[in-house]
Amino acid sequence: MALRELKVCLLGDTGVGKSSIVWRFVEDSFDPNINPTIGASFMTKTVPHQNELHKFLIWDTAGQERFRALAPMYYRGSTAAIIVYDITKEETFLTLKNWVKELRQHGPPNIVVAIAGNKCDLNDVREVLEKDAKDYADSINAVFVETSAKNAININELFIEISKRIPSANAGATSGKGFKLRRQSSEVERRCC
Amino acid sequence: MNEEYDVIVLGTGLTECILSGIMSVNGKKVLHMDRNSYYGGESASITPLEDLYKRFNIPGSPPECMGRGRDWNVDLIPKFLMANGQLVKMLLFTEVTRYLDFKVIEGSFVYKGGKIYKVPSTEAEALTSSLMGMFEKRRFKKFLSYVANFDENDSKTLECVDPKKTTMRDVYKKFDLGQDVIDFTGHALALYRTDEYLDQPCLETINRIKLYSESLARYGKSPYLYPLYGLGELPQGFARLSAIYGGTYMLNKPIEELVMENGKIVGVKSEGEVARCKQLICDPSYVSDRVTKVGQVIRVICILSHPIKNTNDANSCQIIIPQNQVNRKSDIYVCMISYAHNVAAQGKYIAIVSTTVETNDPEREIKPVLELLEPIEQKFVSISDMYAPTDVGTDSQIFISRTYDPTTHFETTCNDIKDIYKRMMGSEFDFEEMKRKKSDIFGEDQ
Ligand SMILES: Cc1cc2nc3c(=O)[nH]c(=O)nc-3n(C[C@@H](O)[C@H](O)[C@H](O)COP(=O)(O)OP(=O)(O)OC[C@H]3O[C@@H](n4cnc5c(N)ncnc54)[C@H](O)[C@@H]3O)c2cc1C
Numbered sequence: 001m002a003l004r005e006l007k008v009c010l011l012g013d014t015g016v017g018k019s020s021i022v023w024r025f026v027e028d029s030f031d032p033n034i035n036p037t038i039g040a041s042f043m044t045k046t047v048p049h050q051n052e053l054h055k056f057l058i059w060d061t062a063g064q065e066r067f068r069a070l071a072p073m074y075y076r077g078s079t080a081a082i083i084v085y086d087i088t089k090e091e092t093f094l095t096l097k098n099w100v101k102e103l104r105q106h107g108p109p110n111i112v113v114a115i116a117g118n119k120c121d122l123n124d125v126r127e128v129l130e131k132d133a134k135d136y137a138d139s140i141n142a143v144f145v146e147t148s149a150k151n152a153i154n155i156n157e158l159f160i161e162i163s164k165r166i167p168s169a170n171a172g173a174t175s176g177k178g179f180k181l182r183r184q185s186s187e188v189e190r191r192c193c
Numbered sequence: 194m195n196e197e198y199d200v201i202v203l204g205t206g207l208t209e210c211i212l213s214g215i216m217s218v219n220g221k222k223v224l225h226m227d228r229n230s231y232y233g234g235e236s237a238s239i240t241p242l243e244d245l246y247k248r249f250n251i252p253g254s255p256p257e258c259m260g261r262g263r264d265w266n267v268d269l270i271p272k273f274l275m276a277n278g279q280l281v282k283m284l285l286f287t288e289v290t291r292y293l294d295f296k297v298i299e300g301s302f303v304y305k306g307g308k309i310y311k312v313p314s315t316e317a318e319a320l321t322s323s324l325m326g327m328f329e330k331r332r333f334k335k336f337l338s339y340v341a342n343f344d345e346n347d348s349k350t351l352e353c354v355d356p357k358k359t360t361m362r363d364v365y366k367k368f369d370l371g372q373d374v375i376d377f378t379g380h381a382l383a384l385y386r387t388d389e390y391l392d393q394p395c396l397e398t399i400n401r402i403k404l405y406s407e408s409l410a411r412y413g414k415s416p417y418l419y420p421l422y423g424l425g426e427l428p429q430g431f432a433r434l435s436a437i438y439g440g441t442y443m444l445n446k447p448i449e450e451l452v453m454e455n456g457k458i459v460g461v462k463s464e465g466e467v468a469r470c471k472q473l474i475c476d477p478s479y480v481s482d483r484v485t486k487v488g489q490v491i492r493v494i495c496i497l498s499h500p501i502k503n504t505n506d507a508n509s510c511q512i513i514i515p516q517n518q519v520n521r522k523s524d525i526y527v528c529m530i531s532y533a534h535n536v537a538a539q540g541k542y543i544a545i546v547s548t549t550v551e552t553n554d555p556e557r558e559i560k561p562v563l564e565l566l567e568p569i570e571q572k573f574v575s576i577s578d579m580y581a582p583t584d585v586g587t588d589s590q591i592f593i594s595r596t597y598d599p600t601t602h603f604e605t606t607c608n609d610i611k612d613i614y615k616r617m618m619g620s621e622f623d624f625e626e627m628k629r630k631k632s633d634i635f636g637e638d639q
């Protein structure tokens with residue numbers, strides 16, 4: 001099966017559960033005492049989609065968004081962006097629209113946008129109606145799901161929906177991609193049988 | 194920001210971002226600010242193209258034929274990475290390589306008698322080059338294999354040359370090399386900007402030629418690498434490293450005052466608030482009273498719709514114009530990249546000419562080089578002062594980077610970083626210090 005590497009970046013206010021969603025997806029676990037993001041920078045997971053393997057290279061923000069200092073490098077070459085809000089905090093849904101705007105301005109032109117309304121396990125303190133969010137997502141042609149990183153609801157589905165939206169390999173083929181720098185083979189491969 | 198930090202960094206140029214990354218990785222609490230709304234300072238890549246026009250006060254907006262403005266990322270300072278150089282080592286040790294994709298520059302060329310020739314750097318290439326005559330080729334081939342085998346600790350390989358005494362001039366004489374071959378060997382392989390090396394012991398030059406060949410051997414074509422989306426990706430990559438290790442980032446912050454007590458930095462004031470610190474790192478633009486002018490560089494960014502003539506339609510290349518070919522003291526460089534590197538719209542090329550200013554009519558100094566590039570769709574000319582710190586920070590604890598020089602690679606920038614590190618920490622820089630202190634990749638390929 002053909003392997004495709006897909007860069008995905010996460011956006012959204014602090015505390016909405018971005019890192020928790022990735023952690024659930026990649027490690028299938030949840031840590032209620034997770035730190036505000038420092039440390040985790042890069043996570044990967046491969047899932048089959050039709051006759052391909054999709055290897056998600058997931059970039060978590062590194063806190064640079066807190067004072068609006070996110071570097072454009074963060075969106076560069078992203079196939080998809082997941083914008084997360086917290087269904088129990090209306091203001092996180094309102095700022096979501098700014099993230100969409102920022103992506104349209106600085107992100108790649110054909111980026112797949114997915115909106116995740118996280119913490120849906122906290123239904124009794126909900127501030128954002130599912131329908132309002134769904135209508136908004138439809139209006140910008142974005143994937144939409146309500147998720148719970150805590151109870152593992154719709155996390156895999158979120159990524160499956162993203163996979164479905166990604167154009168098949170040949171369609172988006174760009175001419176001559178670059179390569180990653182590696183240690184010289186003599187430096188890494190000098191290992192005894 | 195009303196907090197206490199170990200280190201405050203002002204300016205997000207490459208030097209500042211690499212130092213910020215090193216400090217954060219080593220557990221220092223870092224606040225990193227820039228007065229601009231973008232990363233990179235003087236070493237930024239400007240996007241969209243409209244912003245470049247504004248920056249150079251070119252009236253009107255870019256014409257239709259320039260394509261979409263956001264497809265452009267135009268470097269202000271032209272440079273390439275040496276495949277075996279110190280910046281590549283820093284990228285590997287910090288694993289910032291993960292955030293970047295590279296391409297190899299397709300060729301290195303040298304100017305002779307008004308024409309451009311491919312720099313032969315392997316024996317095979319030397320034998321097919323039209324730069325030299327038949328006999329000269331044989332002698333150059335012999336010289337190259339001598340250099341390749343040269344080992345200062347193995348007298349058999351030296352053939353009576355004393356690495357620490359024999360001058361390079363005498364080594365050239367030994368192989369009976371002519372002036373043209375000496376020119377491109379010294380300037381396009383050993384990459385000296387002047388001819389002073391000729392009368393110095395040959396070891397340094399031979400090592401430089403070896404390094405060039407080894408860099409070349411890594412990827413073929415040329416010893417130079419270039420990151421997709423422009424050089425501005427480099428500072429951003431190191432800034433991300435710093436942020437992952439807890440560094441706080443703020444752009445668009447006007448810096449109002451450096452707060453001193455008894456001649457020592459204690460804080461930085463921005464928008465009425467003071468952030469306190471023990472040490473400060475900044476570029477010369479934040480401390481005009483602590484730097485001195487050490488020269489001027491002229492850089493001309495040229496947008497072309499064609500590859501440069503006689504470069505086999507390369508979509509990227511370097512051209513070196515040795516000083517004595519144009520009656521100067523220092524070499525002129527051209528760095529060209531294109532749409533193939535996601536820095537220009539489809540079918541467009543960006544060639545940047547740069548050199549040290551030697552007269553009071555710098556544009557005229559580079560005229561013969563601009564002629565090689567014609568027709569030029571749009572030119573952006575800058576003449577900038579180079580600064581070096583007069584305060585080395587011993588008392589003030591203010592550590593100031595040097596302005597980027599006209600060399601076409603990052604070796605001197607890396608030397609500056611190592612030097613600042615040493616002054617701040619009191620110990621010699623060690624690449625090991627840059628290694629990430631914890632695993633921060635999760636998933637399949639840990
Ligand atoms: C393999 C190789 C490739 C090079 N490629 C280029 C190039 O593409 N464009 C270009 O302009 N110059 C290149 N250079 C030369 C560059 O490093 C010169 O030092 C610089 O151009 C200044 O030259 P100089 O003779 O004025 O200074 P020098 O007095 O020779 O050197 C200035 C300082 O830089 C240090 N230095 C010199 N070379 C290196 C190096 N390679 N790595 C680390 N420190 C060094 C010296 O020790 C000294 O401290 C290259 C050198 C080598 C060895």
Ligand SMILES: Nc1nc2c(ncn2[C@@H]2O[C@H](COP(=O)(O)OP(=O)(O)OP(=O)(O)O)[C@@H](O)[C@H]2O)c(=O)[nH]1
Binds near residue numbers: 151
């Ligand atoms: N109840 C509930 N809590 C959650 C859920 N997801 C995350 N949390 C909690 O929300 C808090 C913030 O989660 P993070 O994953 O750190 O959020 P983040 O968006 O990465 O935050 P920053 O890194 O600061 O930008 C943590 O206390 C989590 O335990 C969820 O689905 N349900």
Ligand SMILES: [Mg+2]
Binds near residue numbers: 019020035036037060
């Ligand atoms: Mg987080």
